Amino acid sequence: MNILEHYPALVKVELPGSAQQIYAMFIDDYKYQEAIWLLQLYGYFKEAACFEQWLQQYMSTANAVSQKVLGGGATSTYLVTLDNGITGVFKPKQYNPSANLNSEAAAYRLDQLLNLNIVPCTVIRKVHFFKQKGSFQYFVADAQLASSLEKEKQIKPATMLLLDFLMENRDRYAGNYMYIESLDKMLAIDNGWGLRGNGIVETIKGFCIDRRSWKQRWGQIYFPPNLKFEQIYYFKLRDLKKSIVSETFTSLIGTVATNKLLERQKKVLDALSQAYL
Secondary structure: OOOHHHHHHHHHOOOOHHHHHHHHHHHHHHOHHHHHHHHOOOHHHHHHHHHHHOOOOOHHHOOOEEEOOOOOOOOOOEEEEEEOOOOEEEEEEOOOOOOOOOOOOOHHHHHHHHOOOOOOOOOEOOOOOOOOEEEEEEEEOOOOOHHHHHHHHHHOHHOOOOOOOOHHOOOOOOOOOEEEEOOOOEEEEOOOOOOOOOOOHHHOOOOOOOOOOOHHHHOOOOOOOOOOOOOOHHHHHHOOHHHHHHHHHHHHHHHHHHHHHHHHHHHHHHHHHHHHH
């Protein structure tokens, strides 16, 4: 299925210079998430939103035609290809607590609500190769792990710091965020440790990879009040109503984790209010 056959408006997009060729290449190579990010970069927000909605639906329902072990992390992960060439990272539900499918999907929903656009499309679904349902995240094939970059290029963008603070994500290191050169963009992957209820990190401290002390873990969740990022993100966060947060996240991550998210939203707004008001 070619996206352009269903959304002719995307054919009429005219990007400046070489960006038009890059956009066409993305479409031809089934790199739909990359094409969406490119549209957003050049202000085609309506077209990008339509495209993103289609991608969410397709990743949720399309037939899987192949799978292979991906590896490289603490959890069982697989590269699954759908019937139109889209590939994604599938993490079936498993005992390892870092493979939390609800947290992975919730991180993407938070990213979308704030228009941060750094988390690849992530859905929860069943894939017939596996007994358990799991999280299925769009695979950005051309992205590099930050750990493969020179130290001075591993700087996390302000949007990623904001996302991790709101999620209370204590596991963002150079092995779980990526850089895609064609878009000059950092991406947040492996978000399974975020958006948890009370006590989850302490409970599983001795399991798997998280063996840091409470102070060490908490130190990674500091949000500097003087952090500089575009005003639009502050206003997006300010205008995100409690009812929307509750409706979006309670059924996915539970009441406790949702309330913690609301508390952290208020902390960020309090910290930044003097800068933007």
